Amino acid sequence: MQDSELIAMLRETPEKGFAAVVKQYGGYVYTIAANQLRGTGTAEDIEETVSDVFVMLYQWMQTHDTAGANLRALLAVMAKRHSINRFYALTRQPVTDNIDALLAEPQSSTPPDEQVALMETVRSLGEPDSEIILRRYYFGQTSKEIGAALGMKPNTVDQRLSRALKKLREVLS
Numbered sequence: 248m249q250d251s252e253l254i255a256m257l258r259e260t261p262e263k264g265f266a267a268v269v270k271q272y273g274g275y276v277y278t279i280a281a282n283q284l285r286g287t288g289t290a291e292d293i294e295e296t297v298s299d300v301f302v303m304l305y306q307w308m309q310t311h312d313t314a315g316a317n318l319r320a321l322l323a324v325m326a327k328r329h330s331i332n333r334f335y336a337l338t339r340q341p342v343t344d345n346i347d348a349l350l351a352e353p354q355s356s357t358p359p360d361e362q363v364a365l366m367e368t369v370r371s372l373g374e375p376d377s378e379i380i381l382r383r384y385y386f387g388q389t390s391k392e393i394g395a396a397l398g399m400k401p402n403t404v405d406q407r408l409s410r411a412l413k414k415l416r417e418v419l420s
Contacts, residue, residue: 253267
């Protein structure tokens, strides 16, 4: 079925139209999502991503002119971008604001004495430098996220991080 026929069907009877779109392009969207989420997401994550893409298509069709639209290309772009976003969401380390819990439970293979010494050295840098280092390297937050949490601009966070790491190198050497 041609895209123009599918779009006409979507406009006239959305239920039948989307059933036809899913039938024609479902495997295509699934393949894109599966390739992006390979080794990261479960089958349910992939299926949810595919469903989200078709919901995004429906929402897009409500707000845009569909005359001459290429559904295959549109679905490919939506599927790839949404799958990449899902990949990052699945692989991102959980963020916590409880820095004291991090200090209480070391989670690396470094010997405990070295971990304690490193954490004490980082803490000796003072606020907000120590919190910036912890948020960046232990929680994996971006400068933008750290800035939002601490009420700073992202470039200020980057500058303070650079200076704090320089101080940390001096103290540890």
